[in-house]
Amino acid sequence: MPQQQAGQAHSVDIDEYNSTAVALPELPLHELFTAQAGRTPDAGALLCGEVELTYRQLDVASDGFAHRLVAAGVRPGDRVGLFLDRSLAYVVAMLGVLKAGGVYVPLDARQPVERLGWMLRDTGAVLLVTDRREGGTDFAGELPVVRVDAEIAAADGELVPLGFSLSPDQAAYVMYTSGSSGTPKGVVNTHRNVVELALDPWWSGSGARHRRVLAYSPLAFDSSTYELWVPLLSGGLAVILPAAKIDLGEIADAITRFDVTAAYFTTALFDAMAHEAVDSLGHLEEIWTGGDVLSRTALEKVLAHCPGTTVVHAYGPTESTVFCSYQVFATDTRTVERLHLGVPMANTAMYVLDERLCPTRPGEPGELYVAGSHLAAGYLGRPALTAERFSANPYGPPGSRMYRTGDLARWNQHGEIEFLGRADQQVKLRGFR
Incomplete structure (x- = not known):
């Protein structure tokens, strides 16, 4: 036509x-992040309040958490619920899930607990990561829970990356949106999707704004x-x-x-x-x-x-x-x-x-x-x-x-x-x- x-x-x-x-690069997100950390290891990656994490620190901390997830049974392609407030710990956990080969499922604390529990079941999540104390995650039922705090971002030294070989077309996260019927829909976004967004030429061509x-x-x-x-x-x-x-x-x-x-x-x-x-x-x-x-x-x-x-x-x-x-x-x-x-x-x-x-x-x-x-x-x-x-x-x-x-x-x-x-x-x- x-x-x-x-x-x-x-x-x-x-x-x-x-x-x-x-x-644009055809690599998974965490590999591109690690490459960026190699280029700018001492530059600030995250700032939360008065606490700053450099690229090297974030890379090492997320490597450490990825090892922890694998030890807890996470395998490539597994979905992992993230029930955390905005913090350094959230980003460490998010990167850690990807480095473990997993798929992160962000949960919104403002949603009814019944819906949060349904989302975990709907995704078939194998694990829930949270910064809540005991009793704050009853909606997860019998699902294993990994509890984290600010110490997750304080990893020192060198860790060997897990080195999982992932396709850029593997899922990176599942994010829920509700349709006209009100039934939540889990949208599966891939590593390629996010890389194409994050490395669009507009960002680099706009004077580093x-x-x-x-x-x-x-x-x-x-x-x-x-x-x-x-x-x-x-x-x-x-x-x-x-x-x-x-x-x-x-x-x-x-x-x-x-x-x-x-x-x-x-x-x-x-x-x-x-x-x-x-x-x-x-x-x-x-x-x-x-x-x-x-x-x-x-x-x-x-x-x-x-x-x-x-x-x-x-x-x-x-x-x-x-x-x-x-x-x-x-x-x-x-x-x-x-x-x-x-x-x-x-x-x-x-x-x-x-x-x-x-x-x-x-x-x-x-x-x-x-x-x-x-x-x-x-x-x-x-x-x-x-x-x-x-x-x-x-x-x-x-x-x-x-x-x-x-x-x-x-x-x-x-x-x-x-x-x-x-x-x-x-x-x-x-x-x-």
Whole structure:
């Protein structure tokens, strides 16, 4: 099928729009992190309060925890629940699970205990890692529990890496999102998915603006993937806010006190920050915001009050590993002519298709599909739903897939994709669909 849409006063060259091919490393996450630690062993990797962990310290500590997990029975491909607050210990545990060949399953303490227990059973987790004391993990039932504290990050000396040979297409984590029915769906994201996100050329090509990234998102939200892996695979620093509940004042204070250079905000939080703490946003070199419809008023206020800050309007469901496209308002762009989905990230393609999976004409609404290396493997244990939402991509190379987002969109006269809303009328509440 021709990829140039014509027949109106303008046309869209879909092939050109989706010309995003970039060669990126095909290695598992922990190997890329260890390689980065070898290049910058004494640079700060994590900062939590007044405690900093260097790349070498994080590498050694996570090696030690990986050995502990293997001794506890974790084998390659096993899923391990992580029930920890934001802390140095969480990142050590996360890396340790990957180094042991496992798959981490972050659990949100704000969820009902019945749902947490269901998630552990649904994933077939073999172990739960937690910083809670006895009695705080009754939802795990008979599942073995490994309890950790701050000492997990205090490993010294040298440890021999386990050296498991993992495919980049092996699962790295399972993250749950709820659909319109309210039934949780475990999205399986692979090492390749996260590497493609974290090493996208935008981060390195934007003047190292992501060298000190604010890490405050709930660990079971996919934005935490950006907050941790983007800095950790490029020699940057993740600035962790440990409090379970964080208000606007604490975020604003952390930005200035810890010299944060980049952060992601949901559109709701971006709106609140724009109206109540806009001065703090001016200390950031780059802001990413997404997750829902962006307020034009809030965006214009930030652009006007923060002349040195690049603002990026991002789009992407959990199934596409945090972000799949972005619209940039650089420091030389302080006006908002229109909001759209921007351009696809590296190795990503986007299509607006009708019910027959044919490209719509410019101006005609259709459903948005996303393809490329950001696409998750599917939904854990739900092959029928996976087959329904992840289908063969008729416009890509043989064997490629595309994801049906459930979002309505259209091409505009400028060759940009505009978001029109949900096809199924879902709404978002506190980040959940």
